[in-house]
Amino acid sequence: MKTRLFFTILALLAASILLTACTIPSGPCTYTANVPVTAYRLPDDTSDVFGTVSSGDTYEILAWTAEGWVGFDPGIAQAGNIGLAHHRWIRLNVSLSSSCLASVDLVTLDDVLADLAASGQ
Numbered sequence: 001m002k003t004r005l006f007f008t009i010l011a012l013l014a015a016s017i018l019l020t021a022c023t024i025p026s027g028p029c030t031y032t033a034n035v036p037v038t039a040y041r042l043p044d045d046t047s048d049v050f051g052t053v054s055s056g057d058t059y060e061i062l063a064w065t066a067e068g069w070v071g072f073d074p075g076i077a078q079a080g081n082i083g084l085a086h087h088r089w090i091r092l093n094v095s096l097s098s099s100c101l102a103s104v105d106l107v108t109l110d111d112v113l114a115d116l117a118a119s120g121q
Contacts, residue, residue, distance in 0.1 A: 029100040031070060031092065032058040042116075043069035043089040043109055050074070050088045063105045068092050071107070084115035 033053045040047040043065045051074070053059070059072035063084060071087030078086055084107060 029061045029104050030058050031061060031072075031090075032056065033090075037090050039074065039088045039090050041088065042112055043067065043071065043091075043107075045091070047089075053090060061101070061104050062087055063107045064101055065107060065109070071112075081119055082115070083119075084112040085119045087112070 033055050035055050037053045039050045039053050041050050042048075059074075061070045061072060063071035068091050069089045070092055071084065071089050073086060074088045
C-alpha cells in the first residue's frame with residue numbers, strides 16, 4: 001500500500017514537471033508573419049502606416065497591449081526615437097501563450113504617446 005502511494009505521488013510529480021516544462025518559453029517571445037501584415041507607427045488602427053511586414057519575417061515582441069497589438073523593433077534607424085517610440089506595431093490575429101508574453105512589457109497607447117512626446121516627436 002505504501003509503495004503504491006509512493007509511486008503514485010512520484011508519477012504525479014514527474015507529470016507536473018513535464019507539463020510545466022511545456023509552458024516555459026525557450027527564448028524570446030517572437031511572432032512570424034504568415035501573410036503580409038501592415039505595421040503602424042502606434043498601436044492604433046487610425047495611426048500612420050509605417051510599412052508592411054513580409055510573410056515569413058520574424059520579430060521579437062518587445063511590448064504588447066491588452067487590445068492585441070504587439071510592438072517590435074523594425075531594425076532601421078529612426079532619428080531620436082527611443083523606447084516605445086522606436087517600436088512599430090501590428091495587431092495580432094492569433095493569440096500568444098501567456099508564458100510567452102509574461103516576459104514582455106504590457107503597455108498602453110498613452111505610454112507610447114508619452115515616449116513620443118519625450119523624444120520630441
